[in-house]
Amino acid sequence: MTATYTPLANTTLAATATQITFGSIPATYRDLILVVQGSVTVGGGSTRLLYNNSAANFSYVQMLGNGSTAVSNQATVNDFGGLSNTGQSSLIINIMDYSSTDTHKVTLGRANGGFVYGIVSRWANLNAITTVTLQQSTGSFTIGTTFSLYGVIS
Amino acid sequence: MTMTLIQTQTLATAAVSVDFTSIPQDGTDLLLLVSGRSNEVANQSMTLLNLNGLGTNFTFTRLQGSGSAVTSTTGTSGTSGFLPAANATVSTFGNQSFYITNYSGTADKSIAVEAVSENNFTEAYQTLQASTRIMGAITEINMKLGAGSYVAGTVMSLYKITKGSSGGVTVS
Numbered sequence: 001m002t003a004t005y006t007p008l009a010n011t012t013l014a015a016t017a018t019q020i021t022f023g024s025i026p027a028t029y030r031d032l033i034l035v036v037q038g039s040v041t042v043g044g045g046s047t048r049l050l051y052n053n054s055a056a057n058f059s060y061v062q063m064l065g066n067g068s069t070a071v072s073n074q075a076t077v078n079d080f081g082g083l084s085n086t087g088q089s090s091l092i093i094n095i096m097d098y099s100s101t102d103t104h105k106v107t108l109g110r111a112n113g114g115f116v117y118g119i120v121s122r123w124a125n126l127n128a129i130t131t132v133t134l135q136q137s138t139g140s141f142t143i144g145t146t147f148s149l150y151g152v153i154s
Numbered sequence: 155m156t157m158t159l160i161q162t163q164t165l166a167t168a169a170v171s172v173d174f175t176s177i178p179q180d181g182t183d184l185l186l187l188v189s190g191r192s193n194e195v196a197n198q199s200m201t202l203l204n205l206n207g208l209g210t211n212f213t214f215t216r217l218q219g220s221g222s223a224v225t226s227t228t229g230t231s232g233t234s235g236f237l238p239a240a241n242a243t244v245s246t247f248g249n250q251s252f253y254i255t256n257y258s259g260t261a262d263k264s265i266a267v268e269a270v271s272e273n274n275f276t277e278a279y280q281t282l283q284a285s286t287r288i289m290g291a292i293t294e295i296n297m298k299l300g301a302g303s304y305v306a307g308t309v310m311s312l313y314k315i316t317k318g319s320s321g322g323v324t325v326s
Contacts, residue, residue: 005157007318011325023324035183035315037255037264065217065226065282087213087286090255090264112266112284116215116226146256147325148182148317150156 005033010148016041016140021133022149027099029151034132036083036091038145043085043114045138049078049093051105051129060121067115078121081111085139089113098129105129156316157185163310168193168303174295174312179258181314186295188250189309190237194302198236198271198279203252204296205232205263205287214267214285221278235269235281239302243274247307257292 006029009022025032036047048055058078064071083089093109104124111117123129134147158181163172177184192199202209209232216227218235237248248271255264267283297310 005315006320007156007316008321009319009323009325010317021324021326023326024322026321026323028321035253035255063217063224063282065215067215067226067228070217070224070226088255088262088264089284089286090253090266092253092266110266110268110282112264114215114284116217116282116284118217118282144261146317149323149325150315150317151321 004152005150006153008149008151010146012146013141013143016142018140019133019135020141020147021131023131025130025132027128029099030097030154031152032095032098032132033150033152034093034095035148036134036145037088038083039087039089039142040083040085040136040139041142042139045136046079046082047091048135048137049080050133050135051123051125052127052131053133054125057124058121060119062117062119064115064117078107078123080109080119081115081117082113084113086114095129101126101128156318158314160312160314165304165306165308167306170303171296171298172304172310177293177295178314179291181258182256182317183315184254184257184292185313185315186252187311188297189247190250191247191305191308192237192239192299192302193305194239194299195241196239197241197273197277199239199302200300201234201237201250201269202298202300203232203234204298205289205292206294207296211288212285214283216281216283218279218281221276234267234283236271236279238271238273243272246272248272254292260290263287263289263292
Protein backbone atom coordinates (compact mmCIF):
# COMPACT_ATOMS: atom_id res chain seq x y z
CA MET A 1 0.00 0.00 0.00
CA THR A 2 1.41 3.39 -0.93
CA ALA A 3 2.48 5.33 2.15
CA THR A 4 2.77 9.09 2.39
CA TYR A 5 4.67 9.88 5.59
CA THR A 6 8.47 9.80 5.39
CA PRO A 7 10.17 9.72 8.80
CA LEU A 8 12.74 12.50 9.02
CA ALA A 9 13.94 12.53 12.63
CA ASN A 10 12.89 11.64 16.13
CA THR A 11 14.10 11.82 19.69
CA THR A 12 13.08 10.58 23.11
CA LEU A 13 14.24 12.71 26.01
CA ALA A 14 16.70 11.09 28.40
CA ALA A 15 16.72 14.30 30.48
CA THR A 16 14.26 17.16 30.83
CA ALA A 17 14.57 19.86 28.20
CA THR A 18 13.05 23.29 27.57
CA GLN A 19 13.74 23.27 23.83
CA ILE A 20 13.99 20.82 20.93
CA THR A 21 15.21 21.79 17.46
CA PHE A 22 14.84 19.95 14.16
CA GLY A 23 17.41 21.33 11.73
CA SER A 24 18.65 20.83 8.19
CA ILE A 25 15.14 20.04 6.97
CA PRO A 26 15.35 19.38 3.22
CA ALA A 27 12.94 21.01 0.79
CA THR A 28 12.01 17.61 -0.60
CA TYR A 29 8.45 17.40 0.74
CA ARG A 30 5.23 19.36 0.59
CA ASP A 31 4.17 19.40 4.24
CA LEU A 32 5.66 18.51 7.62
CA ILE A 33 3.93 16.60 10.40
CA LEU A 34 5.27 16.98 13.92
CA VAL A 35 4.00 14.64 16.65
CA VAL A 36 4.89 15.12 20.30
CA GLN A 37 3.79 12.75 23.03
CA GLY A 38 4.60 13.10 26.72
CA SER A 39 4.21 15.67 29.45
CA VAL A 40 5.74 18.75 31.06
CA THR A 41 7.01 19.48 34.54
CA VAL A 42 4.80 22.52 35.15
CA GLY A 43 1.23 22.98 33.98
CA GLY A 44 -0.40 26.05 32.50
CA GLY A 45 2.27 26.77 29.91
CA SER A 46 2.33 26.49 26.16
CA THR A 47 4.57 25.08 23.45
CA ARG A 48 5.82 27.75 21.07
CA LEU A 49 7.16 26.95 17.61
CA LEU A 50 9.89 29.00 15.99
CA TYR A 51 10.64 28.68 12.30
CA ASN A 52 14.21 29.31 11.13
CA ASN A 53 14.94 30.55 14.67
CA SER A 54 12.36 33.33 14.29
CA ALA A 55 9.45 34.11 16.59
CA ALA A 56 8.43 37.14 14.54
CA ASN A 57 5.64 37.71 12.03
CA PHE A 58 3.26 35.11 13.39
CA SER A 59 -0.45 35.34 14.03
CA TYR A 60 -2.73 32.64 15.35
CA VAL A 61 -6.32 31.88 16.24
CA GLN A 62 -7.12 29.17 18.70
CA MET A 63 -10.18 27.58 20.20
CA LEU A 64 -9.96 25.57 23.35
CA GLY A 65 -12.09 23.71 25.82
CA ASN A 66 -11.15 23.28 29.44
CA GLY A 67 -13.96 20.89 30.28
CA SER A 68 -16.42 23.58 31.34
CA THR A 69 -15.87 26.58 29.07
CA ALA A 70 -15.16 27.01 25.37
CA VAL A 71 -12.84 29.89 24.48
CA SER A 72 -11.40 31.41 21.32
CA ASN A 73 -8.68 34.01 21.08
CA GLN A 74 -5.91 35.28 18.86
CA ALA A 75 -2.38 36.62 19.25
CA THR A 76 0.80 37.35 17.32
CA VAL A 77 2.74 34.27 18.40
CA ASN A 78 2.99 30.64 17.25
CA ASP A 79 1.78 28.84 20.37
CA PHE A 80 0.18 25.42 20.20
CA GLY A 81 -1.55 24.86 23.50
CA GLY A 82 0.35 22.79 25.97
CA LEU A 83 1.13 19.31 27.15
CA SER A 84 -0.25 18.15 30.46
CA ASN A 85 1.74 18.00 33.68
CA THR A 86 -0.51 15.26 35.13
CA GLY A 87 -0.48 12.55 32.49
CA GLN A 88 0.24 11.61 28.91
CA SER A 89 -0.72 14.18 26.30
CA SER A 90 0.11 14.99 22.70
CA LEU A 91 0.61 17.69 20.10
CA ILE A 92 -0.08 17.04 16.41
CA ILE A 93 1.12 19.84 14.17
CA ASN A 94 0.79 20.12 10.38
CA ILE A 95 3.06 22.68 8.73
CA MET A 96 1.59 23.17 5.29
CA ASP A 97 3.68 23.91 2.21
CA TYR A 98 6.75 24.46 4.38
CA SER A 99 9.23 24.38 1.51
CA SER A 100 7.55 26.98 -0.66
CA THR A 101 9.35 30.24 -1.38
CA ASP A 102 6.38 32.22 -2.64
CA THR A 103 3.73 31.78 0.09
CA HIS A 104 3.23 32.49 3.76
CA LYS A 105 3.22 29.34 5.89
CA VAL A 106 0.02 28.04 7.47
CA THR A 107 0.17 25.63 10.38
CA LEU A 108 -2.68 23.58 11.81
CA GLY A 109 -2.35 22.16 15.28
CA ARG A 110 -4.10 20.03 17.87
CA ALA A 111 -3.10 19.92 21.52
CA ASN A 112 -4.51 17.07 23.56
CA GLY A 113 -3.85 17.33 27.27
CA GLY A 114 -5.95 18.45 30.16
CA PHE A 115 -7.45 20.99 27.76
CA VAL A 116 -8.26 20.38 24.10
CA TYR A 117 -7.06 22.89 21.51
CA GLY A 118 -7.51 23.54 17.80
CA ILE A 119 -5.09 26.14 16.45
CA VAL A 120 -4.29 27.71 13.11
CA SER A 121 -1.37 30.05 12.60
CA ARG A 122 0.27 31.95 9.76
CA TRP A 123 3.92 32.87 9.40
CA ALA A 124 4.16 35.96 7.21
CA ASN A 125 7.46 34.90 5.67
CA LEU A 126 8.21 33.65 2.15
CA ASN A 127 11.33 31.64 3.09
CA ALA A 128 11.30 27.87 3.09
CA ILE A 129 11.36 26.43 6.60
CA THR A 130 14.61 24.61 7.31
CA THR A 131 14.52 24.63 11.13
CA VAL A 132 11.65 24.01 13.56
CA THR A 133 12.19 24.71 17.26
CA LEU A 134 9.76 23.82 20.04
CA GLN A 135 10.08 25.88 23.21
CA GLN A 136 8.24 25.16 26.43
CA SER A 137 7.14 28.42 28.02
CA THR A 138 6.89 27.17 31.60
CA GLY A 139 8.86 24.28 33.07
CA SER A 140 10.34 21.61 30.83
CA PHE A 141 9.43 18.67 28.66
CA THR A 142 9.72 15.57 30.87
CA ILE A 143 12.00 12.57 30.49
CA GLY A 144 10.47 10.10 28.04
CA THR A 145 8.67 12.74 25.95
CA THR A 146 8.97 11.84 22.27
CA PHE A 147 9.25 14.13 19.25
CA SER A 148 8.79 12.77 15.72
CA LEU A 149 9.02 14.69 12.45
CA TYR A 150 7.62 13.40 9.15
CA GLY A 151 7.63 14.72 5.60
CA VAL A 152 4.56 14.37 3.41
CA ILE A 153 5.18 13.98 -0.29
CA SER A 154 3.07 15.75 -2.84
CA MET B 155 7.81 5.20 3.88
CA THR B 156 5.95 5.01 7.14
CA MET B 157 2.20 5.47 6.88
CA THR B 158 1.08 1.94 6.18
CA LEU B 159 -2.45 0.62 5.85
CA ILE B 160 -3.09 -2.17 8.33
CA GLN B 161 -6.70 -2.93 7.36
CA THR B 162 -9.80 -1.43 5.78
CA GLN B 163 -13.24 -2.69 6.70
CA THR B 164 -16.22 -1.80 4.51
CA LEU B 165 -19.56 -2.95 5.87
CA ALA B 166 -21.74 -4.88 3.44
CA THR B 167 -24.48 -5.18 6.08
CA ALA B 168 -25.27 -3.36 9.31
CA ALA B 169 -22.99 -4.15 12.23
CA VAL B 170 -23.11 -3.37 15.94
CA SER B 171 -19.34 -2.97 16.12
CA VAL B 172 -16.25 -2.89 13.95
CA ASP B 173 -13.16 -4.54 15.39
CA PHE B 174 -9.50 -4.37 14.48
CA THR B 175 -7.67 -7.22 16.19
CA SER B 176 -4.11 -8.50 16.37
CA ILE B 177 -2.73 -5.05 15.59
CA PRO B 178 0.97 -5.42 14.72
CA GLN B 179 3.24 -3.91 17.36
CA ASP B 180 6.00 -2.64 15.07
CA GLY B 181 4.65 0.89 14.51
CA THR B 182 4.81 4.13 16.51
CA ASP B 183 1.37 5.71 16.18
CA LEU B 184 -2.04 4.59 14.92
CA LEU B 185 -4.49 6.54 12.79
CA LEU B 186 -8.08 5.31 12.46
CA LEU B 187 -10.29 7.01 9.87
CA VAL B 188 -14.04 6.45 9.85
CA SER B 189 -16.76 7.28 7.36
CA GLY B 190 -19.96 6.13 9.01
CA ARG B 191 -23.64 6.39 9.73
CA SER B 192 -25.95 4.83 12.33
CA ASN B 193 -29.43 3.33 11.98
CA GLU B 194 -30.51 4.55 15.42
CA VAL B 195 -33.83 6.41 15.21
CA ALA B 196 -32.35 9.80 16.02
CA ASN B 197 -30.55 12.70 14.32
CA GLN B 198 -27.12 11.71 15.65
CA SER B 199 -25.55 8.70 17.36
CA MET B 200 -22.79 8.86 19.92
CA THR B 201 -19.79 6.70 19.10
CA LEU B 202 -17.73 4.67 21.54
CA LEU B 203 -14.04 3.86 21.31
CA ASN B 204 -12.97 0.69 23.12
CA LEU B 205 -9.35 -0.38 23.33
CA ASN B 206 -8.38 -4.01 23.91
CA GLY B 207 -12.09 -4.72 24.41
CA LEU B 208 -12.60 -2.18 27.18
CA GLY B 209 -14.38 1.19 27.30
CA THR B 210 -13.14 2.03 30.79
CA ASN B 211 -10.12 3.91 32.20
CA PHE B 212 -10.60 6.84 29.83
CA THR B 213 -10.57 10.51 30.66
CA PHE B 214 -11.45 13.14 28.09
CA THR B 215 -11.87 16.87 27.53
CA ARG B 216 -14.23 17.73 24.69
CA LEU B 217 -14.89 20.87 22.65
CA GLN B 218 -18.08 20.60 20.60
CA GLY B 219 -20.14 22.84 18.34
CA SER B 220 -23.71 22.11 17.29
CA GLY B 221 -24.34 24.90 14.83
CA SER B 222 -26.05 26.97 17.50
CA ALA B 223 -23.87 26.54 20.58
CA VAL B 224 -20.36 25.55 21.64
CA THR B 225 -19.66 23.57 24.78
CA SER B 226 -16.76 21.99 26.61
CA THR B 227 -17.19 18.95 28.81
CA THR B 228 -15.16 16.24 30.51
CA GLY B 229 -15.85 12.58 31.04
CA THR B 230 -14.45 9.17 31.83
CA SER B 231 -15.70 6.99 28.99
CA GLY B 232 -14.69 6.15 25.46
CA THR B 233 -17.43 8.35 23.92
CA SER B 234 -15.95 10.06 20.89
CA GLY B 235 -18.33 12.43 19.13
CA PHE B 236 -21.31 11.85 16.85
CA LEU B 237 -22.16 10.29 13.51
CA PRO B 238 -25.40 10.98 11.62
CA ALA B 239 -28.25 8.59 12.38
CA ALA B 240 -31.48 7.49 10.70
CA ASN B 241 -33.26 10.86 10.92
CA ALA B 242 -30.32 12.82 9.46
CA THR B 243 -30.20 13.79 5.79
CA VAL B 244 -30.37 10.62 3.72
CA SER B 245 -27.23 9.06 2.29
CA THR B 246 -25.09 11.37 4.40
CA PHE B 247 -22.17 9.95 6.35
CA GLY B 248 -20.07 11.57 9.05
CA ASN B 249 -16.31 11.35 9.55
CA GLN B 250 -14.01 10.64 12.44
CA SER B 251 -10.27 10.61 12.99
CA PHE B 252 -8.49 8.98 15.94
CA TYR B 253 -4.73 9.55 16.26
CA ILE B 254 -3.17 7.39 18.98
CA THR B 255 0.43 8.15 19.90
CA ASN B 256 2.99 5.52 20.98
CA TYR B 257 0.35 2.80 20.84
CA SER B 258 2.73 -0.14 21.33
CA GLY B 259 4.48 1.30 24.37
CA THR B 260 3.77 0.79 28.05
CA ALA B 261 2.83 4.40 28.88
CA ASP B 262 -0.76 5.62 29.03
CA LYS B 263 -2.18 6.61 25.66
CA SER B 264 -3.01 10.10 24.39
CA ILE B 265 -5.70 10.09 21.70
CA ALA B 266 -6.63 13.02 19.44
CA VAL B 267 -10.22 12.70 18.29
CA GLU B 268 -11.98 14.71 15.61
CA ALA B 269 -15.54 14.01 14.55
CA VAL B 270 -18.13 15.63 12.35
CA SER B 271 -21.72 14.56 11.77
CA GLU B 272 -23.22 15.94 8.60
CA ASN B 273 -26.87 16.92 8.46
CA ASN B 274 -28.77 19.35 6.22
CA PHE B 275 -30.77 20.68 9.16
CA THR B 276 -29.97 22.82 12.16
CA GLU B 277 -28.45 20.03 14.24
CA ALA B 278 -25.02 18.77 13.30
CA TYR B 279 -21.96 18.39 15.49
CA GLN B 280 -18.24 19.03 15.17
CA THR B 281 -16.09 17.64 17.96
CA LEU B 282 -12.48 18.03 19.01
CA GLN B 283 -11.53 15.79 21.89
CA ALA B 284 -8.42 14.99 23.89
CA SER B 285 -8.65 11.53 25.41
CA THR B 286 -6.27 9.64 27.65
CA ARG B 287 -6.49 5.93 28.34
CA ILE B 288 -4.68 4.21 31.19
CA MET B 289 -3.23 1.09 29.62
CA GLY B 290 -0.25 -0.63 28.02
CA ALA B 291 0.14 -1.68 24.41
CA ILE B 292 -2.92 -1.51 22.17
CA THR B 293 -3.58 -4.75 20.33
CA GLU B 294 -7.26 -4.25 19.51
CA ILE B 295 -9.57 -1.37 18.60
CA ASN B 296 -13.33 -1.76 18.83
CA MET B 297 -15.65 0.90 17.47
CA LYS B 298 -19.24 0.85 18.72
CA LEU B 299 -22.30 3.10 18.85
CA GLY B 300 -24.26 4.25 21.87
CA ALA B 301 -27.37 2.80 20.21
CA GLY B 302 -28.20 1.17 16.90
CA SER B 303 -25.76 -0.24 14.36
CA TYR B 304 -23.37 1.08 11.75
CA VAL B 305 -25.10 0.96 8.37
CA ALA B 306 -23.84 -0.79 5.27
CA GLY B 307 -21.36 1.41 3.47
CA THR B 308 -19.57 2.44 6.66
CA VAL B 309 -15.81 2.33 6.04
CA MET B 310 -13.04 2.26 8.66
CA SER B 311 -9.33 2.24 7.80
CA LEU B 312 -6.52 1.68 10.30
CA TYR B 313 -3.00 2.92 9.54
CA LYS B 314 0.26 2.63 11.42
CA ILE B 315 2.83 5.41 11.32
CA THR B 316 6.44 4.55 12.11
CA LYS B 317 9.08 7.03 13.20
CA GLY B 318 12.61 7.03 11.84
CA SER B 319 15.33 9.19 10.35
CA SER B 320 16.24 10.27 6.83
CA GLY B 321 17.24 13.23 4.73
CA GLY B 322 19.93 14.45 7.08
CA VAL B 323 17.52 16.15 9.49
CA THR B 324 19.16 16.86 12.84
CA VAL B 325 17.65 16.94 16.32
CA SER B 326 19.14 18.91 19.21
